[in-house]
Amino acid sequence: MNGRRLAFALALAALAAPFVLEGNRFLAFVFGIVMINLLWASGMNLLYGFVGLMPLMFAGIAGIAAYAMVALTREAGWSFWLATPVAAVGAALVGVLLGLPSLRLKGFYFTLCSLVIQTVLTLAFTFFPRFTNGDTGLNQIAPPDGWGGVPLAGVWFDATLALVATLGVLLSAWIVQTRLGQRFIAIREDDVLAEVMGIDVVRNRIIAFAIVSIYAAVGGCFYASYVGFVSPRSFDVLTSLGIWLCVAFGGRGTIIGPIIGTVILAPIPYLLQELQAFKDVLSGVLIIVVTLVMPAGIYGEIMRRRALRTAVALRAQAAGDPAGATATPAVAAMPGTVDAGVAR
Amino acid sequence: MSLLEVKGISKHFGGVAALRNVDVQMTSGETLGMIGPNGSGKTTFVNIVTGHLVPDSGQLLFNEGSIAGTAPHRLAALGLTRTYQAVRVFGGLSVGKNIEAAMLLGLPGAPESAERNELVHWLRLDHRLASLAGSLTLFEQRRLELLMRLLQRPQLIMLDEPVGGLAVTEVREMIALLHELKARCSIFVIEHTMRVIRELADRVVVLMAGEKIADGPPADILRDRRVVEQYLGTTHA
Ligand SMILES: Nc1ncnc2c1ncn2[C@@H]1O[C@H](COP(=O)(O)OP(=O)(O)O)[C@@H](O)[C@H]1O
Ligand SMILES: [Mg+2]
Numbered sequence: 001m002n003g004r005r006l007a008f009a010l011a012l013a014a015l016a017a018p019f020v021l022e023g024n025r026f027l028a029f030v031f032g033i034v035m036i037n038l039l040w041a042s043g044m045n046l047l048y049g050f051v052g053l054m055p056l057m058f059a060g061i062a063g064i065a066a067y068a069m070v071a072l073t074r075e076a077g078w079s080f081w082l083a084t085p086v087a088a089v090g091a092a093l094v095g096v097l098l099g100l101p102s103l104r105l106k107g108f109y110f111t112l113c114s115l116v117i118q119t120v121l122t123l124a125f126t127f128f129p130r131f132t133n134g135d136t137g138l139n140q141i142a143p144p145d146g147w148g149g150v151p152l153a154g155v156w157f158d159a160t161l162a163l164v165a166t167l168g169v170l171l172s173a174w175i176v177q178t179r180l181g182q183r184f185i186a187i188r189e190d191d192v193l194a195e196v197m198g199i200d201v202v203r204n205r206i207i208a209f210a211i212v213s214i215y216a217a218v219g220g221c222f223y224a225s226y227v228g229f230v231s232p233r234s235f236d237v238l239t240s241l242g243i244w245l246c247v248a249f250g251g252r253g254t255i256i257g258p259i260i261g262t263v264i265l266a267p268i269p270y271l272l273q274e275l276q277a278f279k280d281v282l283s284g285v286l287i288i289v290v291t292l293v294m295p296a297g298i299y300g301e302i303m304r305r306r307a308l309r310t311a312v313a314l315r316a317q318a319a320g321d322p323a324g325a326t327a328t329p330a331v332a333a334m335p336g337t338v339d340a341g342v343a344r
Numbered sequence: 345m346s347l348l349e350v351k352g353i354s355k356h357f358g359g360v361a362a363l364r365n366v367d368v369q370m371t372s373g374e375t376l377g378m379i380g381p382n383g384s385g386k387t388t389f390v391n392i393v394t395g396h397l398v399p400d401s402g403q404l405l406f407n408e409g410s411i412a413g414t415a416p417h418r419l420a421a422l423g424l425t426r427t428y429q430a431v432r433v434f435g436g437l438s439v440g441k442n443i444e445a446a447m448l449l450g451l452p453g454a455p456e457s458a459e460r461n462e463l464v465h466w467l468r469l470d471h472r473l474a475s476l477a478g479s480l481t482l483f484e485q486r487r488l489e490l491l492m493r494l495l496q497r498p499q500l501i502m503l504d505e506p507v508g509g510l511a512v513t514e515v516r517e518m519i520a521l522l523h524e525l526k527a528r529c530s531i532f533v534i535e536h537t538m539r540v541i542r543e544l545a546d547r548v549v550v551l552m553a554g555e556k557i558a559d560g561p562p563a564d565i566l567r568d569r570r571v572v573e574q575y576l577g578t579t580h581a
Binding site for chain 2: 179182183185186189190192193194195196197198199200201
């Protein structure tokens with residue numbers, strides 16, 4: 001498969017979709033939400049899929065940035081396009097600071113610590129209403145300003161989200177094949193060995209954390225201005241889990257996996273609005289399926305089967321042809337290895 | 345020149361004294377063996393020297409500079425590295441990717457591709473580059489461990505029971521490889537079996553319940569009655 005061509009086709013589809021969906025405001029809105037989730041998922045994937053840490057405070061960091069962006073635009077009169085980068089850098093710093101105590105932890109312990117941080121953030125959003133308006137939330141958040149002072153709206157807002165999501169995915173694909181990305185993968189595979197091989201594990205985790213916080217933050221700012229309303233529930237642990245599920249269900253540690261997961265899962269809450277209870281049951285079932293049946297996600301499972309078929313074919317070939325008996329056995333594509341599906 | 349100097353190292357785990365006031369010196373080019381029964385503190389010693397554990401007291405000098413409190417990744421850059429008693433490679437990545445990971449250290453003067461290929465060939469891993477490291481045999485994984493260290497041009501490599509778990513013929517091959525390894529770096533080797541030590545080491549340190557009880561050439565150590573009684577008498581050497 002030609003990764004570059006696939007990436008190009010997907011990017012084109014994402015950028016064209018808003019214009020195709022222009023006639024149906026509801027579907028266009030769901031598309032915009034999917035794009036924001038795609039940005040979030042590709043960020044979460046960098047940490048979960050490539051460094052091997054599950055950050056449940058992801059939504060909390062998005063929330064900090066969203067509230068900061070609203071405060072900067074409303075109270076200081078800044079443009080969205082200035083407030084967002086500033087809020088993103090600020091949220092990344094806060095994210096790294098909050099994450100510092102947990103960065104020496106790994107696996108389950110890191111996740112637990114990030115859950116505590118997320119809970120504290122949710123409480124803070126609720127009980128310090130100066131910037132958040134508490135449980136009532138903030139409404140009528142203005143959209144970003146577009147060309148010539150006209151607020152960004154409709155199809156152009158959707159297209160902007162598609163562009164931001166595309167850039168986010170491409171950036172993550174680029175990061176994972178740099179030396180930094182290779183260090184991330186080594187840390188994910190075995191952090192003790194990575195350290196002995198000369199990789200500064202804590203430092204690289206901090207870098208990963210900063211990058212991921214920026215993804216969370218930028219997504220948070222766009223979410224607030226796109227939906228026009230945020231409350232502590234917009235950025236609670238369920239939001240983090242939803243983004244995590246997009247990554248895990250699609251295929252962590254691959255670039256295409258989170259795209260598949262997000263496109264399938266992110267629209268569900270909106271399309272099943274009438275069936276609130278069913279929606280929660282469904283995500284519960286999916287979490288179980290991902291954990292027990294498909295730990296590598298849809299894309300990981302596809303790659304595994306493909307590798308199996310290749311191995312079987314090679315063996316058959318070797319059996320029929322003694323000269324081929326020494327052929328190198330096919331590499332089983334392990335779930336989550338970088339080879340599996342990184343667009344190149 | 346003194347390569348490694350360990351002075352008065354002690355380490356307790358709760359009530360257990362894993363190491364008691366241990367001194368060890370090594371000069372550049374020397375091959376130093378360490379023997380002792382299970383639980384005598386050999387692995388703890390390597391863990392302390394390579395920055396995995398902090399000693400309760402004592403001094404650590406590498407190339408005459410203190411390395412106390414230095415993180416393992418810094419030590420790797422300084423040329424001090426180790427292997428593990430239980431083999432440790434990036435099992436979910438291919439052998440080729442393991443090699444790339446070792447090259448990430450990016451030291452000036454890191455091996456160019458010709459030298460890299462020569463090392464791969466010497467360790468007989470050429471035909472395995474595309475295989476998952478976790479699918480290799482134990483012996484192959486141990487050779488990959490050596491390869492990954494050598495790509496980082498260590499001055500001192502500390503091997504924790506490099507022939508543990510290998511079949512008899514493989515042990516012989518491994519000893520031959522380690523002999524050739526001496527030309528590339530200084531070796532500190534923990535072994536359980538006397539045979540490896542006798543064939544490889546210039547000098548041997550004997551640990552017993554966390555204490556150094558002997559230090560000298562293998563032939564002398566084997567003649568030492570205390571060692572023979574307490575160590576060789578209780579284990580199958
Ligand atoms: N991380 C640890 N925590 C607690 N006790 C330990 C730890 N590492 C080693 N020990 C104890 O220290 C002693 C020495 O162990 P070790 O250095 O592994 O011995 P050896 O490698 O010679 O077999 C043993 O009693 C062991 O149980
Ligand atoms: Mg040991």
